[in-house]
Amino acid sequence: MSSLTNEVKKSAYLAGFDLVCLSSAAPLAKDEARYKEWREKGYAADLQYMIREEPRRWVPQDLLPEARTVITLAVNFFSGARRMESKRGFGRVARYAWGKDYHEIVKARLEEWVKNLDILAGRSTKNKVLVDSGPLLERALAHQGGLGFVGKNTLIISRKLGSFIFLSEVLTDLELEPDILIEDEKKDACGACKECIADCPTGALVAPRQLDARKCIAYWTIENKGGIPEEMRSGIGDWIFGCDICQEVCPYNGLARQTQWKDLLPETGAGPYLSLLEVLSLKSDEEFKTRFKGMPIMRAKRVGLMRNACVVAANQKYTEAVGNLVSIVEREPDEMLKAHAEWALKQLS
Ligand code: SF4
Secondary structure (H helix, E strand, O other): OOHHHHHHHHHHHHOOOOEEEEEEOOOOHHHHHHHHHHHHOOOOOOOHHHHOOOOOOOOHHHOOOOOOEEEEEEEEOOOOOOOOOOOOOEEEEOHHHOOOOHHHHHHHHHHHHHHHHHHHHOOOOOEEEEOOOOOOOHHHHHHHOOOOEEOOOOOEEEOOOEOOEEEEEEEEOOOOOOOOOOHHHHOOOOOOOOHHHHHOOOOOEEEOOEEOHHHOHHHHHHHOOOOOOHHHHHHHOOEEEOOOHHHHOOHHHHHOOOOOOHHHOHHHOOOOEEEHHHHHOOOOHHHHHHHHOOOHHHHHHHHHHHHHHHHHHHHOOOHHHHHHHHHHHHHOOOHHHHHHHHHHHHHHO
C-alpha cells in the first residue's frame, strides 16, 4: 500500500470512523444493470430520490468530475442493547433513529476530517462529502472496497461489526490504491441462511437481495407521506418508525459491539420506544418539532408519526388510546390522519 493511501486510512481511523475502504471512482457497470432491473420491477415504490437518474447513481464522477477515488467510511451505531421486545402502549423505533440524527453528527466529523487530505497530500485537493445525501450506489462501493458483503437482506454486512453501520463517502481527486476483494470476500457469506427472508412479516424480501419497498415497513412508516394501505397495517405490528427485523435476526449481528459515538446512543434521542399516548396527543407541528428536533424521527413529520401510532395502537388492541383517537377524529385537520384514527377506533371497538 502506498504511504499516502496508508496515511489516509490511518487518519480516518484516528478520527473515529469504524471501518474504511477505498474504491476506484470508475463507473459501476455491473451494479448499474442490477439497479435498473430493481427499479424497473417497481420495487422502488415512489421513492423519487431513488428513481431519479441524473446524476447517475453508478457514476461517481457525475458528482465530482475530478474524482479518482471513493473513500467509504462506516460508523457503528449499535447501542449495546440486544433484541428489543414489544412493549404494550409503545411503538418500536428502528435502531438507527435511537440517538441524534446521524446525518448531522457524521457530516460534521467528516467535513473536519477531509481537511486532513490537503495536509497528507501536500496540495489542495478536491473532495465531496456524502452522508446519505447524494445519489450513489454506496453499498456496491462498500462491497467493492471489501468493507462488507451484501446480505440477502440487501444491507452491507461487515464481518467485524455486522450491519448496524452508517455508510458515508468522500469522493476525492487523490489517486489512492483501491482495496481489492480477496477470494473469500467474493463468496456469498450468507450461505444457506435465509432468516431475514423468512422473518420479514410483510414479505418485503421477495428474493435474496431483492427488496420490494412497496412491502417494506420502513418505507411505509418513514418515507411514505400518504396513507398506509389497509392490507399492510397488521404486518407493521408495533413498529412506529422504521423496522429492524431483517437485521435483528441476522447472525452476523452477534458481532455488533457498542459504538464509541456517544451522540448516537439512545440517551441522546428518541430511544427504542415511543409512547403511543404521547405521540397521539401531539397537537401541532411546532410541538412535534420541539420534541424531535435533531432526531431522525423528524423525517416522518407529525402527521406520519401519528398515522403510524394509530396503526400500532390498533395492532396492539391498545384500548387506552381510544380517547386520543376520538380527539384526532374530532379535531385533526389532516384527512389522511383522521381516516387512520377512524380505522383504528373500528379495530378497537
Ligand atoms: Fe444473510 Fe442470514 Fe443475515 Fe439474511 S439473516 S443477511 S440470509 S446471514
